[in-house]
Amino acid sequence: MDEDDVRIDRDAIDVPLVRRLIAVQFPGWIGLPIARARPDGWDNRTFRLGDRMKVRMPTGGWYALQVAKEHRWLPRLAPVLPVRVPTPLALGAPAAGYPWSWSVYDWLDGETAATARIASLPRFAHAVAGFLSALRMADARGGPPPGKHNFFRGGPVSVYDAETRAALGTLAGRIDAAAAAAVWEAALHAEWKGPPLWFHGDVAGGNLLVAEGSLSAVIDFGTSGVGDPACDLVIAWTMFEGESRSAFRAALPVDEAEWARARGWALWKALITLARHIDSDPDEAAKARRILHEVISDHAGARLGRPP
Numbered sequence: 001m002d003e004d005d006v007r008i009d010r011d012a013i014d015v016p017l018v019r020r021l022i023a024v025q026f027p028g029w030i031g032l033p034i035a036r037a038r039p040d041g042w043d044n045r046t047f048r049l050g051d052r053m054k055v056r057m058p059t060g061g062w063y064a065l066q067v068a069k070e071h072r073w074l075p076r077l078a079p080v081l082p083v084r085v086p087t088p089l090a091l092g093a094p095a096a097g098y099p100w101s102w103s104v105y106d107w108l109d110g111e112t113a114a115t116a117r118i119a120s121l122p123r124f125a126h127a128v129a130g131f132l133s134a135l136r137m138a139d140a141r142g143g144p145p146p147g148k149h150n151f152f153r154g155g156p157v158s159v160y161d162a163e164t165r166a167a168l169g170t171l172a173g174r175i176d177a178a179a180a181a182a183v184w185e186a187a188l189h190a191e192w193k194g195p196p197l198w199f200h201g202d203v204a205g206g207n208l209l210v211a212e213g214s215l216s217a218v219i220d221f222g223t224s225g226v227g228d229p230a231c232d233l234v235i236a237w238t239m240f241e242g243e244s245r246s247a248f249r250a251a252l253p254v255d256e257a258e259w260a261r262a263r264g265w266a267l268w269k270a271l272i273t274l275a276r277h278i279d280s281d282p283d284e285a286a287k288a289r290r291i292l293h294e295v296i297s298d299h300a301g302a303r304l305g306r307p308p
Contacts, residue, residue: 007060008099013045018055020096026104029053039112039206043222049104053089056103064100065149066222067091071103073143074221077198080138082130084108084217108217110209113239119213121244127215128208129251132232136197136253143198143226153201154227157187157264167271174278175292180267183299187264190257192228199229205239233262234269237294256302266295 015034023030032050040046043063047055058064071088078085090104111117118124146155164184168177200207201223209217233254236245249259274288 006099010045010059013057013059013098015047017096017098018047018049018057021092021098021102022049022055024095025092026090041220044220048107052107054105054107055092056105057098058100058102061100062148062151063222067101067103069144069149069224070221073224077135077138077221081134081218083127083215085221086219108209108219110211110216113205113208113210113215115239117210117213121240122247124210124215125240125244125248126251128203128235129248131215131218132200132203132229133252135200135232136229138198140196140198140226143196144224145196146225146227150201150223150225153223153231154196154199154225154229156192156228157230157261157268160268161188163272164268167268167275170275171271171278175274175289176296179296179300180271180292183263183267183295186260186299187267190260190264192230192258192261194228196226197229198224198226199232200224201231203232203235228258228261230258230261231265233259234266236262237266237291237298241294259302260299263295263299266291270295 015036018034022032022034029049032053033048034055035048037046037048037054041056042059044056044058047057049055058067068091070086071091074085074088078087086105086108088103088105092102092104094100113124115121144150146152146159152159161184168181168184171177200218200221202220203218207218207220208215209219211217233248233252236248240248254262270288270291274285274292277284277288
């Protein structure tokens, strides 16, 4: 097995382990309370360190590839972005049986973005688009290209062609596979021809923080990089619809080809999620079906020349 594919038991990454690592590597913080953060992540386990810091611990080798990247690039990106992003405070080393580098960041106040916490979804969509526009304008020279560190986001959607077609086969007879395949083919043929641009890679409610009903911060840049930023538009179908989706698209410099590639990214994730959960997790399956419906409907509307 490739060492990047190694994962460890999440339950082994606990408060006592964090306390041992802090005591040895950052003794100035020994007296600070440590507690699991809520919500916790999957790719990384997150802990509160005192009132104003957090510790992030990768749960696998692929996620550990993201640690040095964030420490290098977040301080360079932060000054050009319109909302707060995490500030790396310390870089921890493997120790005490824990095999990877880990991070200490500042704690950003706010709650994860759920519709009930957002004062106006169209205004929120416009703010997210403003963040992405600013991120795209950041200097991309020397930035990390698509690769294992970010699961190849920013590259062509064709990297997931085999997975997508396998999911279509699994779901044959249970979804409109022909309509879904049409969305996928359109994404494959809408090639990216621009220069590499910065992207976040996982723009979703769990990585967007809200304070007083508005976007206040964006977290978790582990899947960030430079390349095709179409993957950042998936939120158009996972969170936005109707007026908010239109506001999101109108606020971005996005052409039809990029929108088609973005539909491909959203379709891929919805298909593999549905294929995995259709018979085991009704809630997850329902969410995936909704996104699939939205993506297919959007594609059909584009073919008929309807506005988004």
